[in-house]
Amino acid sequence: MIHSLFLVNATGDIFLEKHWKSAVSRSVCDYFFEAQERATEPENVPPVIPTPHHYLISVFRHRIFFVAVIQSEVPPLFVIEFLHRVVDTFQDYFGVCTEAAIKDNVVVVYELLEEMLDNGFPLATESNILKELIKPPTILRTVVNTITGSTNVGEQLPTGQLSVVPWRRTGVKYTNNEAYFDVVEEIDAIIDKSGSTVTAEIQGVIDACVKLTGMPDLTLSFMNPRLLDDVSFHPCVRFKRWEAERILSFIPPDGNFRLLSYHVSSQNLVAIPVYVKHNITFREGSSQGRFDLTLGPKQTMGKVVESVLVSSRLPRVVLNANLSPSQGTYTFDPVTKLLTWDVGKINPQKLPSLKGSMSLQAGASKPDENPTINIQFKIPQMAVSGLKVNRLDMYGEKYKPFKGIKYMTMAGKFQVRT
């Protein structure tokens, strides 16, 4: 299966290598660098690269390439999924997954990788189990370790590894028992020039933070479960119960986890919460272009649209932009041609706008296409699909937990074509 792993940073240096079978020379990465050179953007590097003796499968996250070396047939998604799991674990352990963080914790990284794969086959990827085997580094623990001489490595096989609920460790104790659920929905949409919707979809997740003592058994029910069209569960959810009663019944892992992700059926019309009025023109022959953008709320059910961020990659001929925002700040990077406008809140009484002119390269002809505009926003306390949690019950333990549910709507891949 997975033979070796190389971590490559943005400048093309290998800064970490790990081999699970016999060592593979790092020159195998030359094929990868070749592909990287050919691709203009790091995102464009093909995920699977065949070389004469090996296959390279790579994942690009946090500006780091995780390049796995494969020697024989294996489902590529298997490797890709695993690499993403590795990144998630690093993030979980070190807070951030950057080159510096990995270099600082190289020993922990090595111990983790050693535990996660045996002979290239995943052994333990569940974060609850890993955290028992290898304790995450904290400043306090480092101090304690140096004084007492104890280690970061668990001495016993994690109980979860063998039990029927491998995701939960035993003997969990909290003084405050709490369970928080965040229902987060994202709108993916493409809006065309005239403002009509080309496509719009709602994808949602329920992220949970459960800190409960013992072995609680939770059930979560919805007011309108029919909205959920296609769901995928954390392994802890009992599938049979969901099929029969549309109730989520599960013994939760300890800590943060993603309980559920769902797709709202595309038949339902999606209420697009913002609209954009735009007028971007380039005149033939002149070295000036006009830029005019106004945002406004729409169908937000009285909720405020927050942390709005507009970004757009302007055509290559644009040399500079001279704009004035009615609120917020904007930046324009003349190298990448990326225009970002941090709007903040949208006030329905006074709509935010960004107006001004762009200076173009002299003599260049006008671009054929106007730039697409990507919008990010957040609307707290609202689930755009209308999904509502009915109740949360706990069985199996005696205490009364503190429960909380939060709703939130965000823009996913929200694009406006102009």
Place this chain on the structure above:
Amino acid sequence: MLESSKESLKLEAMKRVVGLIAKGKNASELFPAVVKNVANKNLELKKLVYVYLVRYAEEQQDLALLSISTFQRALKDPNQLIRASALRVLSSIRVPIIVPIMMLAIKEAASDLSPYVRKTAAHAIQKLYSLDADQKDHLIEVIEKLLKDKSTLVAGSVVMAFEEVCPDRIDLIHRNYRKLCNLLMDVEEWGQVVIISMLTRYARTQFISPWKEDGVFENSEKAFYESDEEKRKSAEETKPYAMDPDHRLLLRSTKPLLQSRNTAVVMSVAQLYWHLAPKHEVNIITKSLVRLLRSHREVQYIVLQNIATMSIQRKGMFEPFMKSFYVRSTDATHIKTLKLEILTNLANEANISTVLREFQTYVKSQDKAFAAATIQAIGRCATNISEITDTCLNGLVLLLSNRDETVVAESVVVIRKLLQTQPSEHSDIIKHMAKLFDNITVPMARASILWLIGEYCEHVPKIAPDVLRKMAKTFHNEEDIVKLQTVSLAAKLYLTNSKQTKLLTQYILNLGKYDQNYDIRDRTRFIRQLIVPSERGGALSKYARRILLAPKPAPVLQSAFKDRDRFQLGTLSHTLNSKATGYLELSDWPPMAPDQSVRNVEVAEAMKEWSPAVGKAKSSKSDDKFYSDSGEEEDEQAADSGSDEEGGSEGSTRTPVSLSSEAESENSETSEDSSQSEKSSDSGTGVKKTTTQKNKKLQQAKKPRKVRYTQSQALTISKLVSVCDRVCVCVCQQLSSPVFVPVHTYELLHRMTGKGLAAQYHFSRQPCIYDDRMISVQLTFSNNGDHTLENIHISEKTSAGQNIHCFSPIECLEPEKSVTVSMGVDFNDSTQAASFQLCTKAEGFNVSIQPAVGELLLPVTMSEQDFSKEQGKLQGMNESSATIAMTPESITSQPLHRKVVNMANVGVVPSGQNNVHRFAAKLVSSGALVLVCVVQKDSGAQLTVNTEKTIIGSMLLRELQTVLSQGS
């Protein structure tokens, strides 16, 4: 720092070493210092040492051997985590010498109580297999056993091992099939992926196709799935298709996994449904696959590829989700292209207007490569859907005025392809293109236009010669591909319109004749011969018109994913569209369903099979099979006690390192070892308690070696190296079991002198279980008197310099009964008799065992090359030789072999020549090699003995001489 006594310092040092490894720096010179810490109590330090070992053991095999004893000890640790990690490292260090040790460890771990350890064993199987493929058969046994395992933890790993070691042994799966299906939900996600893909292959061989019944998709399937199925269909149509319940079980048990959060699992279920489910059920995977598109970029890439393949065959599946494949400007280029591919596949009469509108937006994209791909896609849509061809053509012609070169070029190429389908109506387009010709610089586009003009020159009779004139001017500046087309154009025009173009053509042909590119020169020469009538009256020129102006079939624009369905979906081979190493073909459905009763498992039997005690017994049985040698068949000594035999066969697999260890140390350790092994079996679990006496013996036999390593750790490096050198030498001299065991017994005590007690001894020729330097001697006591003899034992060892390991006292021996015991004697490689006092309760008798020189040896197997190499080292003083006259009947090789091995315990070296016989052995005590070579001549033989111990050599020579010269 590694040598430091302080643990924290060591740990710090080790962390730095691991840092070096991580950076890819070579840290191998630290090996000796690191290996010393392998037995450290600190778990974190130990783990780091393991990391180091696994990385460098392959390069430093000799030194790595030093750590093995630690792992072997850890394999018996009560903590399952430590047992498992020891097995992991042991199996990961990839040193070929330890293959037998690994094999044993795997077998033991496979019946461990902890599923975690069993899982590790399953992983170790693959490692051992990649290290030594010869172990396959034994590994399959272990796999078979582990497949029966009910633990969900093990299932995934063992199926992985199955796929790696013996994917063709489908018979192993039958009985576990239903269990695997039922467990699937609870297996960890990585295991699910492996199991599902294995079950897909399995189902393809075991169930009949569910596809024949549904008529809905029949049309599209027919073409693709084997025409011979149709023949069968007529026969089968009479009886309705009923799905095998096991087939149904598989589909049912995998369906919930579509809801998994792991994309790899979802994908593997999707491919399972695609390859196995009846056509009307496949649609359930659509939603899940579309959901995966929300995931990371790399996941999207793979999923889109698979959807692209699916969408060619089954448009209906993804059509409702067409909007999910709309391209966003932020997508990576390869994802954009794939989405485009899918949209093209999905386009039909109903939705083409929407698709085309989308395409129009894409054409204007800033990503020009993507815009070009869109134009190709439009071209494909236009050919597939005849209604829109005109619209598309008009659209493409508009694009010709685009400023971007690549876009224009691509449009020209696509237009050319489209025009080929219906040229007559589009002469205006050709004219338009001819006008644009001056502005287009992309060679491919220029070449395309030239070809178009040449092909349809009748439609544009005025323009064509003009274009040719322009080309003649710029000929030398053009790219090769344009030049070639110019030559073709010239030829075609010459044929249709020779009046206007004759001179031009000749000019161009002359230019081409002296071109730098040989392709162009060749083409020019060919064209000239073809069209210009030469004096030799070219037979071909009559046909020139037909050759050059033949109507060409229109190119078929088809998807790049057209033939990808020959690979199983979701595999690496599918992604690459070429066969990856280790790809396993998905077989076609069998015509008739194989017997389905093979999957029946009787519940009671299964339970029994699972109980650990039986498993243990089974494994030890297989041990026997593994270690037994053909030579033992000749062993007529039925009276051999079981333990003896076991010890012997164990010794034969052992690496001979331990031979050089001190006898005392081992003696002292043996007792400790047995107590240790007892301790571990107590603290362990039920399984270990059931271990038989035999197994304990096995452990004992293994122990001395371990002890040695720990001692060696204290030695200095230089000594270590020398030890390891010896190891290497010994490798080529694997001990083998005796070729022949003579039945001849010698008298130790006559019944008259023994007052009723008679004793005989016999050399069993087995490596001694007590000590490697001892020779095992079997004593048979028989009571010929009329009263019971009690407490028979050895009391005084009278002779000096000889170690004797006594047999345990015999409490009583009834009259007319006999008993056999074994003892070990270290003769120190001399034929001096070992004397001792044999005592009963009442009396003592002085007896002595006289060893024959041939019994002081242990057989060794080596290759012919090794033999001659070793012989070369033992020349001169160490060689003694003699010529003997031989009786005619001993000429054939078999009796000669027979005689030699009867007389001395030597191993036969395979020989290339008929008249040369080689035998190899080593002295039990010193380990010195003894090489015997017999070269047969007409009536005699040349006998050579080479050994360091010249006395033994000459004695052996003398005895062999006597034996061989005698008649048989």
